[in-house]
Structures are given as structure tokens and as C-alpha cells.
Amino acid sequence: MYNIDFNHPIHVYFIGIGGISMSGLAEILLDSNFLVSGSDSKQSDLTNGLSFKGAHITYQHLAENINPGLDLVVYTAAIKEDNAELLAAKELQIPILSRAELLGQIMKKYDLPIAVSGTHGKTTTTSMISEILLLAGTDPTLSIGGILKSINGNFRIGKSGYFVTEACEYTNSFLSFFPKVSLILNIEEDHMDFFHDIAEIRDSFHKFALLLPTDGMLVINHDIPDYKEITSGLSCKIVTFGLSSDAEYTCRNITYDTAGCPSFLLLKSDGTSYPMTLSVPGEHNILNTLAALALADSLGLDMAVSLKALSNFNGSDRRFEMKGVIGGVTIIDDYAHHPTEIRATLQAAAHYQHKTLWCVFQPHTYTRTNAFLQDFADALSMADIIILSDIYAAREINTIGITSRDLQDLLLKAGKECYYFSTFDEIENYLLEHCINGDVVITMGAGDIVKVGENILGQ
Numbered sequence: 263m264y265n266i267d268f269n270h271p272i273h274v275y276f277i278g279i280g281g282i283s284m285s286g287l288a289e290i291l292l293d294s295n296f297l298v299s300g301s302d303s304k305q306s307d308l309t310n311g312l313s314f315k316g317a318h319i320t321y322q323h324l325a326e327n328i329n330p331g332l333d334l335v336v337y338t339a340a341i342k343e344d345n346a347e348l349l350a351a352k353e354l355q356i357p358i359l360s361r362a363e364l365l366g367q368i369m370k371k372y373d374l375p376i377a378v379s380g381t382h383g384k385t386t387t388t389s390m391i392s393e394i395l396l397l398a399g400t401d402p403t404l405s406i407g408g409i410l411k412s413i414n415g416n417f418r419i420g421k422s423g424y425f426v427t428e429a430c431e432y433t434n435s436f437l438s439f440f441p442k443v444s445l446i447l448n449i450e451e452d453h454m455d456f457f458h459d460i461a462e463i464r465d466s467f468h469k470f471a472l473l474l475p476t477d478g479m480l481v482i483n484h485d486i487p488d489y490k491e492i493t494s495g496l497s498c499k500i501v502t503f504g505l506s507s508d509a510e511y512t513c514r515n516i517t518y519d520t521a522g523c524p525s526f527l528l529l530k531s532d533g534t535s536y537p538m539t540l541s542v543p544g545e546h547n548i549l550n551t552l553a554a555l556a557l558a559d560s561l562g563l564d565m566a567v568s569l570k571a572l573s574n575f576n577g578s579d580r581r582f583e584m585k586g587v588i589g590g591v592t593i594i595d596d597y598a599h600h601p602t603e604i605r606a607t608l609q610a611a612a613h614y615q616h617k618t619l620w621c622v623f624q625p626h627t628y629t630r631t632n633a634f635l636q637d638f639a640d641a642l643s644m645a646d647i648i649i650l651s652d653i654y655a656a657r658e659i660n661t662i663g664i665t666s667r668d669l670q671d672l673l674l675k676a677g678k679e680c681y682y683f684s685t686f687d688e689i690e691n692y693l694l695e696h697c698i699n700g701d702v703v704i705t706m707g708a709g710d711i712v713k714v715g716e717n718i719l720g721q
Contacts, residue, residue, distance in 0.1 A: 373423025380447025544610030654709030
């Protein structure tokens, strides 16, 4: 594998430079005086920001964009093997790295690289840890899978040894990382277009944990079934959090306000306790908070600072994000695209004052929809009324023949009020005609369903 020497900047070309992670990596290289260029399918705020900082970006994937003057080409998992630029780089024998491989090499630059993994909650927990480190004055470098309002973006370059990033299990990409501290928030079935079963997923997380050095640390959810199987063979420090009373960081006396935001008593295994009130809703955010606090406390950061940072945390982009109110109808957007995430979001919404809870759901990828069809129906049943859009294809072609109508059929058989519309215009018109003062509408999915709420609000 090609190894970058950060003391000798080179010319790096990014295929898919506008991605939420790729753009951040490009920014790090720009800050290190590398020459950066790349391509993407469309212009965005992220690509505009990179262009302003000196990157040269084209908005077509063309073979002629790749030339012998390039020293390295980086690509994302979304780039297919027949991509014209990738093929041209191979033909010219230009060194190639995946996004994960580049991120792993960047981690080596830092004294304390922190990798946040798990099937769910990575972006929120990474954002929480970021807020703690910022308030504690550690001057961290941050790579977040969503927009964090306090840094007005998804990336921040600091000057200290702290580096925080998300670590995704898809295609085993996090096995290319070099963390000193890792978090495992949860382990469930997902990405079944790559993994065979839950046993293979658990094995991947075990291998990820084994990447830690002897002087490193793993923070892991005690509630993961047989979590010690994941930690077996580790020589580093292990810290547990969770709702189980046996976890080193747990809680009790959970209550919720009318916005669904919890208050609870944080309990440490040494007997100390701290009252905590969150500004983000749902039990899942209690677990994210326990993970972030367990990490910060184990790193020796001031608990008072950590508690203050998280009590003021208002969430990251597209995570139960309040988009606005129109005609007394509250519109919220959420990134949930897995049955467990949907259930967590709708459980949080149940504590939110409302008359009718509408869920406008855009399934994400054909393989995921097919693999969890009944689970999706069961989770979505928690809403009063469900509206379905077409499946967001992302990287896939529909070779299965699955459609949103298959999901609608299951919901209708379960006695739920469920509608399917093939266009966003139809969805928006239906909501405008049928929602009343006091209703809550949640647009949900990892695609572009957020546009529905924004269009209704005129954003």
C-alpha cells in the first residue's frame, strides 16, 4: 500500500471529493500544503469551500481528468470499479488509496486518534465528543459524518494531538484505521449487501477492537449481547457504558419533558453520581451521552466541563433536527434509515407533544429494504400515519424487484394508515392538505427526503 510522507506534500486527486468524509480529508491535505484536485457529480457548499481553499474541482468523472502529473488518487466506496477516472489511474499506474486507507494514514499523524464505531449513533456521539473536547480547550481535529452547528461544518482542523473520526464497518473500511482510542456503540445487522450475517459483522467489530495498541483504550456498550466476545484477546484498557447496572457508566431515574428530552442521574462504578438533562430527545441519546462521558472521563477531562458541553448540545444536522413550524404543524427531519434507528426516533417523538404523528419515510437502498422489510413495517407502525416515497437507490440497481409498495402492503395489512406517492410534490401537497395545527411531521431517511419538509417551509 502507498504510504504518504506528510513532510513532503504531493498532488492528490479525490474521486468523489464532495463527500462528507472525503471533503474533510481533502481539507487536511490542503492544510498540510498538499496540492489537491478532484471530481464530483455536483457542486455543493462542501466543494465550494474546498475550491475557496485552493482545490481544483471538476463536476464530471472523466478519464482525461487523470494525468501523469498526479501522485496519488483517492476514491470512496461509492465509486464503482468501472469508473472512468479509476480505470485511467490504474492504466497510468498512479498509486491508489481508498478513503478509509487515507484516513488511516492521517490518523498516524496524531498522538490521540479516536475512532467512533457502531451500527447506529456514530455521528451524534462523535459530535458530542467534539463538543466536550472543544469546551475543554483541547483544540482537536474533527471529522464528523454530518454538519455540526458549533463549527459550521463537518470538519475542523486543530493543532493538538486529538483527532476524532467516525469509523464505519461497511466493506470493513474501519479495519484500515490506526486508532489509539475506539468506541463501539452497538452492533446489529446492517449492510447486508456486504456482510453475510450478524456473526460476520461481530467478527468485523472484534477485528476493529484488536487494532488498539496495548496502551490504548476501548469504550464499549455493556448492553451488546455477549460483549466480552468482542473484547476477547485485547491487551488495552476496556471501559463499559450502558443501561445495565453492571456497566461502569450507567444511569437511573430517567424522565422526559414535553419535547422528549431526557433527564437522568449518571452513575459511575466508583459510586459518584451526576444529574444530567439533555437538549436532544430519546433513550438512544442517553446511551450516546453515556458513551461520550465514559470516554471523556477516562481520558481525564473535567467531568463538569463534559456535563456542561452535553447539556448544551442541540444535536447535529439531520438528527431529530427541528426544521420549523408552519400553520401550527411542526416539521422535524431525521437521518434514520435502519429499523432500530426508526424505532428510536419514533420513541423519542412519542414524548413530543402532538396530535397526530406523521412519518414520511424514504427507504434507503434496495438490499436494506428487502433484508429488513418486516422490521421496517414494525418500526414504522409506531407513527400514526405513514407516507412512503420511492426507495433511494444510492449505490445500487434494483435487481431484486423490491418497491415501497411492498412495505406499504405490510403496513396496510397491520391496520396502519399508510400512503405511497412517487413524487415529492405529491407528498408535499398531501401533507399541506391534511395536516392540522398540533401535528408533528418527521421526514426520515438517509437520502434526500429532507427536501419535502424544506419545500413545505419554503427553505
